[in-house]
Structure formats: structure tokens, C-alpha cells
Amino acid sequence: MTVTVRPVDPEADAALLTAWVTADRAAFWGMADLGEEDVAAVYRYIHEQEHLAAYLLVLDGDPVGLLQTYDPAVDEIGEWYDRRPGDVGVHLLLAGDPRRAGRTPEVIAAGMDFVAHVPGCRRLVLEPDARNTASVGLLERLGAERGPLVELRTSIAEKPAQFFFIDREQALAIAGVH
Numbered sequence: 001m002t003v004t005v006r007p008v009d010p011e012a013d014a015a016l017l018t019a020w021v022t023a024d025r026a027a028f029w030g031m032a033d034l035g036e037e038d039v040a041a042v043y044r045y046i047h048e049q050e051h052l053a054a055y056l057l058v059l060d061g062d063p064v065g066l067l068q069t070y071d072p073a074v075d076e077i078g079e080w081y082d083r084r085p086g087d088v089g090v091h092l093l094l095a096g097d098p099r100r101a102g103r104t105p106e107v108i109a110a111g112m113d114f115v116a117h118v119p120g121c122r123r124l125v126l127e128p129d130a131r132n133t134a135s136v137g138l139l140e141r142l143g144a145e146r147g148p149l150v151e152l153r154t155s156i157a158e159k160p161a162q163f164f165f166i167d168r169e170q171a172l173a174i175a176g177v178h
Helices: 014-019 025-027 035-049 075-080 104-116 134-140 170-177
Strands: 003-008 052-059 062-070 087-094 123-128 144-152 158-167
Touching: 003 104, 003 144, 014 025, 014 062, 035 052, 052 104, 062 104, 075 087, 075 144, 087 104, 104 123, 104 170, 123 170, 134 158, 158 170
Parallel strands: 087 123
Antiparallel strands: 003 052, 052 062, 062 087, 123 158, 144 158
């Protein structure tokens, strides 16, 4: 049984992604009011950008999570904290799928391993909504370094963002624990 990572196909994955991003548990994802065509358009846009990428975390053949990366040197989020060379921005959404029960550490490990192997990666940057206690708690349990709390205002998001950092070696160590 394994976790694999594959690129999002904006058209083929639109229905699945719409179900995930509009679920109550994804309220902080900021896409609750979008329909399937809108979600497909968002992921077509991401697919077309050199500094953005979206992937599905697939557990034993079943998608159970969404992993997005961005380059903080290009993305406007990078203006809200002290950027460093080798930073890779990460957004993670785990589906409320019963097939993931008891296997979340394995799914997260695969995501950490994947991002840690992005060419040039030295540090993972995450900035969940500070009110999202589940995400903040997860990052604390992973041992992420807490960064600044900011009132993030970008072209696509406004939120109290709690930055967290995980250096590449720590991400690889997390990936080694299943």
C-alpha cells in the first residue's frame, strides 16, 4: 500500500476537487462558493503558471489530498514574510475520506518527501489561516517553526495567516516516519 503524487488534471479532477473545496471542512480553503467549472478554471490557471503547481496525494489508488506549491520569490504571498532562497510555498488540503483514516501520517510523509525533492528546495513555507486550529495543530505536531502572524491580503485571499517553516532536512525526517 502506497501514497503516490500526481499532477492535478484540471478537467478530469474538477468534480473531485469541487467536492473537496466546497466541503464544510475546507471552509478555510476559500473556494466554498465555487462550482465545478469555476474550480476547473482555477486549476487550469495554476497549471499554466510556472511558479504554481497542484498535485493529488493518492493513497492505494484513491485521491485523498490536494498539495499545491508556489514559489514565494514570485508569488505575492512571499511579500508577507522574510523570504529566503530555496523557499517552496505549500498549501495542503486533506479530504474527509474514510480511506485515509489511520493513514494520515503516511499521506503527509509522502507530501513532505515530494516537496523536499522540488529542485532547489531548502525550506517549506506554509501559511494556514490562523483560525484553522486543525492545520495549525498539525504543523505544531510536525515540529514546524512558527513564523509571523500577519493579516494577509493578496489578490486571492484575505486572512489572518500564521506562517510556519519546515527546513528540507526536517521534511525528509518527517517523510521517513510512516
